[in-house]
Amino acid sequence: MKCPDWDEPIRQGSDFIVCEAAKMPLGSSPQWVHESYGFTLAVLTFAIVFGAFAANVLFGAMQAVPQNQIETAEAYGLSQRQTFWRILVPQMWTYALPGLSNLWMVLIKATPLLFLLGVEDIVYWARELGGSKTAKFTAYPHEDWRMWYFLGLLVFYLAFTRVSEVVLKRITNRLSHGQATLGGDAQRKAT
Amino acid sequence: MSCYQTIQDYAFRAFGYGERLLPRSDFTLCEQFTLIGSGMMWNIYFGVVAVVTGFVLANLLAVGKNAAPPWARKPAEWFIFLFRGSPLFIQFFFAYFLFLNLKSVSSVFDPLSSAWAGALIVLFLNTAAYSADIFYGALRSIPRGDIEAADAYGLSGWSRFREVMWPTMMRLAWPAYTNEAIFLFHATTLVFFSGFPAWQQKGDALYYANYFADKTFNPFVPYPILAFYFILLTLVIISLFGMVNTWLNRHLPPNRRPKLKFKPNLLR
Numbered sequence: 532m533k534c535p536d537w538d539e540p541i542r543q544g545s546d547f548i549v550c551e552a553a554k555m556p557l558g559s560s561p562q563w564v565h566e567s568y569g570f571t572l573a574v575l576t577f578a579i580v581f582g583a584f585a586a587n588v589l590f591g592a593m594q595a596v597p598q599n600q601i602e603t604a605e606a607y608g609l610s611q612r613q614t615f616w617r618i619l620v621p622q623m624w625t626y627a628l629p630g631l632s633n634l635w636m637v638l639i640k641a642t643p644l645l646f647l648l649g650v651e652d653i654v655y656w657a658r659e660l661g662g663s664k665t666a667k668f669t670a671y672p673h674e675d676w677r678m679w680y681f682l683g684l685l686v687f688y689l690a691f692t693r694v695s696e697v698v699l700k701r702i703t704n705r706l707s708h709g710q711a712t713l714g715g716d717a718q719r720k721a722t
Numbered sequence: 723m724s725c726y727q728t729i730q731d732y733a734f735r736a737f738g739y740g741e742r743l744l745p746r747s748d749f750t751l752c753e754q755f756t757l758i759g760s761g762m763m764w765n766i767y768f769g770v771v772a773v774v775t776g777f778v779l780a781n782l783l784a785v786g787k788n789a790a791p792p793w794a795r796k797p798a799e800w801f802i803f804l805f806r807g808s809p810l811f812i813q814f815f816f817a818y819f820l821f822l823n824l825k826s827v828s829s830v831f832d833p834l835s836s837a838w839a840g841a842l843i844v845l846f847l848n849t850a851a852y853s854a855d856i857f858y859g860a861l862r863s864i865p866r867g868d869i870e871a872a873d874a875y876g877l878s879g880w881s882r883f884r885e886v887m888w889p890t891m892m893r894l895a896w897p898a899y900t901n902e903a904i905f906l907f908h909a910t911t912l913v914f915f916s917g918f919p920a921w922q923q924k925g926d927a928l929y930y931a932n933y934f935a936d937k938t939f940n941p942f943v944p945y946p947i948l949a950f951y952f953i954l955l956t957l958v959i960i961s962l963f964g965m966v967n968t969w970l971n972r973h974l975p976p977n978r979r980p981k982l983k984f985k986p987n988l989l990r
Contacts, residue, residue, distance in 0.1 A: 677819045
């Protein structure tokens with residue numbers, strides 16, 4: 532019990548009241564604690580949501596590994612654990628990669644929504660710094676530059692997706708090396 | 723105040739008709755249902771207009787992306803990359819500030835900085851890009867036999883596209899396109915949260931839900947109401963698109979018609 536002598540209702544009209552000692556993070560803690568608390572919450576939320584989706588993708592990938600591979604491993608006398616780690620897991624990535632890369636693309640585009648939760652991300656700063664400044668309040672007065680800041684953001688995200696596309700394509704190529712899939716067959720024919 | 727009275731006052735509040743002042747205290751469930759439902763009309767307006775207009779542009783883009791000459795292929799590819807590669811949220815922000823700047827150039831651009839026109843344009847272009855990629859994928863997976871049969875019948879050019887390729891493309895793309903449409907409706911909630919201001923508190927469903935959550939400090943009533951409306955809307959969309967799907971596959975025996983499957987998307 533953090534506030535043993537608390538006897539008022541938590542909601543008083545439109546106010547939501549929490550006692551000082553129960554606040555999370557504490558009101559007296561330094562600024563960086565507040566900021567990293569918000570950041571951790573945001574990361575945790577994304578991790579839960581996207582973890583669920585990634586789990587679904589990985590499950591599908593495990594189902595997609597040809598049954599013969601597993602049977603062969605068993606015929607060689609590998610134990611369940613060995614079959615899982617040495618046969619199933621190395622092979623499932625080719626099947627998981629399309630789904631995972633799709634998820635990654637969605638994740639990139641989902642992060643700016645954090646701005647709505649008050650996390651001071653790139654969108655926040657674009658709005659903050661781009662807005663018009665008057666000579667009274669700042670040493671660098673300027674017009675409303677938010678359009679250019681957001682154009683920069685747009686280009687940033689496009690570049691981010693483009694780089695991801697290229698990298699993921701490379702990984703796909705590497706993973707399908709020697710696999711019994713269409714991609715793997717194409718590589719074998721090319722050499 | 724009776725619930726009937728509330729509905730009379732606030733049913734069309736989102737379009738600026740009825741009572742001007744929003745309720746300020748002692749919020750009833752009826753008020754929340756009515757106002758959020760009233761805001762829902764904006765979501766339906768954005769969604770319906772963007773889906774219908776986006777469908778046309780998406781077809782053009784899909785054919786363009788599939789075309790051999792670079793002058794047709796490259797612009798379509800770039801357009802699709804531009805709108806699929808960046809977050810819708812940023813597109814809204816950028817478009818809003820762009821329209822604000824255009825406003826100072828000429829008064830022709832005045833309506834663009836308000837949500838009903840400006841946000842609609844962004845949604846239209848965005849859904850066109852996403853649907854175009856769906857249609858392009860479908861166009862690429864038309865069975866070779868269909869086209870060979872069309873050739874054998876002496877069809878070519880426009881009539882081959884219109885009579886053979888386009889119907890098959892629609893049939894293949896329809897389940898994925900249904901998801902895209904559902905998702906577009908969900909994306910309409912971003913409009914008033916990204917730059918575009920709600921003049922005189924004429925906002926969409928999320929705007930009012932947020933208003934109630936802010937005033938009552940209780941998000942557990944308005945947001946479930948919002949969710950309820952959106953589930954209802956999704957069910958309507960699924961049944962409408964399902965009817966089109968049945969119609970598209972009317973030549974097949976009923977047990978061989980492909981079923982629509984709702985696969986919820988994450989975020990855009």
